[in-house]
Amino acid sequence: MAKISELLANLEMDELMEVVQKELDAGTEPLSILKECEAGMVDVGERFSNGDYFVSDLMMSGAMFKEVGEMLEPYLDGKTGDILAKVVLGTVEGDIHDIGKDLVYVMLKSGGFDVIDVGVDAKPEAFVEALKESGAPILALSCLLTTCYDSILNTINAVKDAGLRDQVKIIIGGGPTDETVVRYTGADAFGNDAQSAVSLCKEML
Amino acid sequence: MATYEKFNSNLDMVYKTIHCENDRPVSCYMGIAPAPIQMGMTLAEYIADPVKGAYAQYDYVKRLEEEAGPVGCIDNNPMGFNMAAYLTLLWLSKIQRPGIELSDTSLWQVLETKIMEKEDYDLLLTQGYETWFNTMLPKVIDLEYFGKYLQVFGENVDAIREKGKELGIVSINSPDIQPAQIPFELLCGVRSMSAFYMDCYKMPDKLVEVSNIIFEANKSAAAKTLEANKDNPDIVSGWIGGWRTASAMLSPKIWNKLVWPYIKASGDQVLSYGKNPTFHLDQCWDRDIEHFSEFPEKSIILNLDGMTDMREARKKLGDNYCLMGDVPAPLLATGSPEEVRDYVTKLIDDLGPKGLFITAGCDAPGNTKHENMVAMFKATNDWK
Known part of the structure; x- marks a missing residue:
């Protein structure tokens, strides 16, 4: 084996x-x-x-x-392995890139997370709804376009407006994300690659 | 009659920088999206009217010169070619366009879909590049749309080039030279990244055969453009792009087999006509950057985007390879002018001015703050 x-x-x-x-x-x-x-x-x-x-x-x-x-x-037969936690994942509004997001999806799944994928070009409400429905403690936002930083910001603001910010850790990732974008958007952390998304999610638990 | 005094002076400076014989760092404008935006166009308008967009690039460079001092050059001639059509040719991918599939202010984006099936490799192997390409192209772009903008380009490119010359703006890369691009990028675009990466593991030898056919066809086409411009010093460089071929993306086994041989051969071809290849390298190339020392010193430009360590590149390659970069996109979009200034000053301090073009990493993003763009050029001009 x-x-x-x-x-x-x-x-x-x-x-x-x-x-x-x-x-x-x-x-x-x-x-x-x-x-x-x-x-x-x-x-x-x-x-x-x-x-x-x-x-x-x-x-x-x-x-x-x-x-x-x-x-x-x-x-x-519907059985799953041990689940560490649920994670809501998606590419933010205005951005249709899916390669990085899909890779993060697989890495998180294989790392023991139950991932709710809301897709690409996802509006803030879609993320909030998924967080409410799933009760996931982690939100992972993918962004490949610098012009979509405001979509990250809007999504995080929507999470705040829904009263969920204290219960949800938010990580961001994708080529043009870094510490300056974390500061700009108010996320909790950023990951350089799909593997670091797994480490970050484990740290957040 | 125009004397082109400023153009010739800038051209001399560009060549000196490529040859690592310049005394001061040279600033280079690189930003397709910010120029039209700053000059009052939406990206939808820019896509629809690339000629107006080309002149907007010149206007923005002039505005930057007024506010920040000399801008040494721009990386690519604005050329007046529709960006969606251009990117389609580069990657054989469907491009989503502002004002058509996307909102008026959205940036154009690649729609990642599998256009080419596995069987199409055999089409290429048995019927050749032209048949294969002509089968794929209509699947990624409306040929009427493509043809329309090709015509617009043909009708305007000379005037755009001439206007740049009158204004003294040197374009390092020109549409007049079209080097052979790396087949991997084309195949990855048309096959989709996930499918093509899998193919790289499952059928690497077949991909070499396929790549060779594409590359030979592209080399023949490139040779014509190089031959036509070999005696024209205004045409400085040919642009060779690497995105999905970056070292950080691929295992060494794949990279050594399907990427480097073609980068090297394409660069050699450009050099053989007395022109200087610009390698536009997105993502991190740290692992393999030393390979570029296989090219002669003072002959190439390595255009890096902030993810490859420029300082390490300088250490590994020495002082006789020209580097271009690399103010990061996030900094330009969200940072302050002071942060941009500090970044640029430190970069020049660390690398030294010789053989150094200061520019945005990859391409300045559309939401670059104007004051940050000014800060980037001013910091370069003020460096002591």
Whole structure:
């Protein structure tokens, strides 16, 4: 079973699928396979943080994780692994970029978070509604355009107006976000990449 | 008859900077969106009337000169080509346009969708570049729209170029030279990033074959533009872009196989005609920046966006490679003039003025504060 995490961490797609199928055929508990995959993703994240892996590697591992997830789904019967917390995620209004957001989605999912994705070009109300419905303690805003800093600001103001700001930590990410944007928008922190989104969310709990 | 005194003086300064023989840092205007906005146009109007937009760029540069002192050059000739059409050609992606798919004030954006299917690699391999390209292009842009703006460009580019010369504004990069772009960028655009990155792991050798076909076709086209301009000193540089090919994005295995060989070959081709390639490198290229020392000293421009460490680049490459950059977009949009001034002054202090163009990282964002733009140029001019 340890092989599954290694295969995922080493980005060996074909062999991983074969081994997962064999394990399922042998009656292995699907949740334990999922946990193995999560362990593999943790390894990927560490390699990325250490500078041994790059964005393409994260994307490849994310695709592998997703594919295994789809393979396991009929066997899981609605069961999920341990959930650390819920996170509402989306790209802010006026910005249609989804690559970074989707990568964060996979990394958070594999890191044990339940992610509610409100999509791209999402209005502040969409984020607020998702926060209210889910009770998520973390809001993750993606932004690739400097011209959309005000959309981050508007979203955070909407969270304040809804009376949720004290209960919700807000992280931002995307190419042009940095500490100056955190100051400008009143977010709590920014992440440089998808892996740092996972670390930030864990720190926020 | 115009004497072009100011233009020739600026041109001399630009060449000296590329050759790392300048005494003072040279400021360079780089901002497609802020110029029309500052001159009272919406981005929808800019997209619809790129000729008016081109003159707005000149007007804005003149305004900056009045408020901040000399602006040495601009990175790209404003050329009067519709940005959506231009970016479509660069990435073979669908571009969402202000005033059409987006609001009037929104910036144009790439719509990330998979246009090309896996089978289309075989179309390229069996039927060649032209058939493949002509199959893909109508899928990403309305050809009537594209043709209309191509015509507008053709009718106006000479006058725009001449106006720049009269005003003394040197454009480092010109539409007259079209270097061969890196096939990876084109394929990544048309296939979509997630699908193409997966292809890189699953079929790297096939992608080399595909890339070679695209690159050879682009090189042939590039050779014509280079040949036509090889004796014209006003045409300084050819622009080669790297975004999704950045080191931070790709594993070394992929980068070494599918990116660097083409960057090197494209740069070599530009150099072989006596022109200077500008490598516009977005995202972080720290890991591989040393590769650029494979080009001769004093021959290339590395245009960095604030994510590659310019100081490290200087250390690794030495004093004889020209660097251009890198006032970060967030600072220009949200910082204060004092912060911009401090950033620029420190950058010049640390890097030294030789072989240094000071400009916005990547491209100044549309919401750059005017006072910050002024501060960037003034700090460069005031540096002692």
